[in-house]
Structure formats: C-alpha cells, structure tokens
Amino acid sequence: MAILKIAKMGNPVLSKVAKKVNDPQNPEIVRLIQDMVDTMIDANGLGLAAPQVHVSKQIVVFYIPSHNENDENEELLTILINPLIEPINNDIFYDWEGCLSVPDLRGWVPRYKSILYKGIDHLGNKIETKAEGLHARVVQHECDHLYGYLYPQRMKNLDKLVFNSEMKYHLSPEG
Numbered sequence: 001m002a003i004l005k006i007a008k009m010g011n012p013v014l015s016k017v018a019k020k021v022n023d024p025q026n027p028e029i030v031r032l033i034q035d036m037v038d039t040m041i042d043a044n045g046l047g048l049a050a051p052q053v054h055v056s057k058q059i060v061v062f063y064i065p066s067h068n069e070n071d072e073n074e075e076l077l078t079i080l081i082n083p084l085i086e087p088i089n090n091d092i093f094y095d096w097e098g099c100l101s102v103p104d105l106r107g108w109v110p111r112y113k114s115i116l117y118k119g120i121d122h123l124g125n126k127i128e129t130k131a132e133g134l135h136a137r138v139v140q141h142e143c144d145h146l147y148g149y150l151y152p153q154r155m156k157n158l159d160k161l162v163f164n165s166e167m168k169y170h171l172s173p174e175g
C-alpha cells in the first residue's frame with residue numbers, strides 16, 4: 001500500500017489526454033489501482049483519476065454516492081478503465097464540486113443530469129451503467145481528468161469559485 005502524491009492545478013499532467021489501458025491485469029496497473037484507492041481514502045475524496053497521481057492513463061476510481069448517509073458499503077467503490085460517457089438527454093444541473101487537485105476551493109458546476117457510461121473494470125469486465133444526479137456528476141468530474149479538464153474550466157460564472165472557508169456566504173438554494 002502506498003499513498004501517492006496528488007498533482008495540483010497547474011501541473012502539466014492534469015492538462016494531458018490520458019492514454020488507454022491495454023491490460024488492466026498488468027501487475028503495474030493492479031498496483032496503481034490499489035494505490036489510487038488507498039490515496040483517495042487517505043485524502044477523503046469521493047473519486048480520483050490516475051492523472052491526479054501523475055500517471056496519464058485512463059483509470060478512475062470513485063464511490064457511487066449512497067442514498068443512505070449511514071451506509072458505508074465498500075461495494076459501492078467503482079474502478080472504471082477506458083471510460084466513455086454519453087449524455088442521455090440535454091438536461092443540465094448545477095451543484096458544488098471540489099477536487100483534490102484544487103484544494104480548499106469549491107465551484108458551482110453544470111453537468112449532465114443523466115448519463116450512460118461504459119468501460120471496463122479492474123478485472124476486464126465490461127461496465128455499462130446509467131447514472132443520474134450526484135452519481136452522474138462524480139463520473140463526469142473524474143472522467144474530465146482524463147481529457148485534461150478541471151472543474152473550473154467547466155464553470156460558467158467564476159464568481160462562484162470560492163474558498164471552503166467562505167462557503168457560508170453561498171448556501172442559498174440556488175447556490
């Protein structure tokens with residue numbers, strides 16, 4: 001187990017398009033995925049993409065948000081490799097996002113409300129999942145890391161890029 005160093009906004013690795021993974025069972029990839037999960041848990045993140053640990057490969061790990069706040073079921077952990085996302089329709093919704101590569105900040109970010117995502121897991125099994133709401137948001141945020149995007153680049157209004165310590169001024173229903 002290893003806790004990896006997290007790249008911060010401005011690091012060129014976060015702006016690159018990540019490479020596809022040919023063999024998810026390659027020992028180096030197996031180890032990378034384990035280290036990514038350990039790093040995400042250590043940093044209290046909801047998700048992590050390989051470029052955030054300085055590896056430009058198409059791997060993301062994330063927790064599928066549970067509807068029950070007390071449910072810390074580890075089976076909700078998803079490992080998604082070589083992902084593709086298709087929006088199911090054009091409905092957009094906004095919510096606050098944070099990112100381990102953009103510490104201490106939050107932004108009010110538009111995302112597709114409903115998506116279909118495809119890819120493979122760490123064993124090479126096909127993944128094809130419909131997601132809505134926070135689940136869809138997490139997947140879009142993490143997969144954006146594989147295309148060189150951080151959430152501030154998806155924002156429409158940078159007035160709503162704020163420090164966590166100032167969030168008290170931004171908690172109205174519309175954000």
Ligand code: NI
Nearest residue numbers: 098099100101
């Ligand atoms: Ni992020």
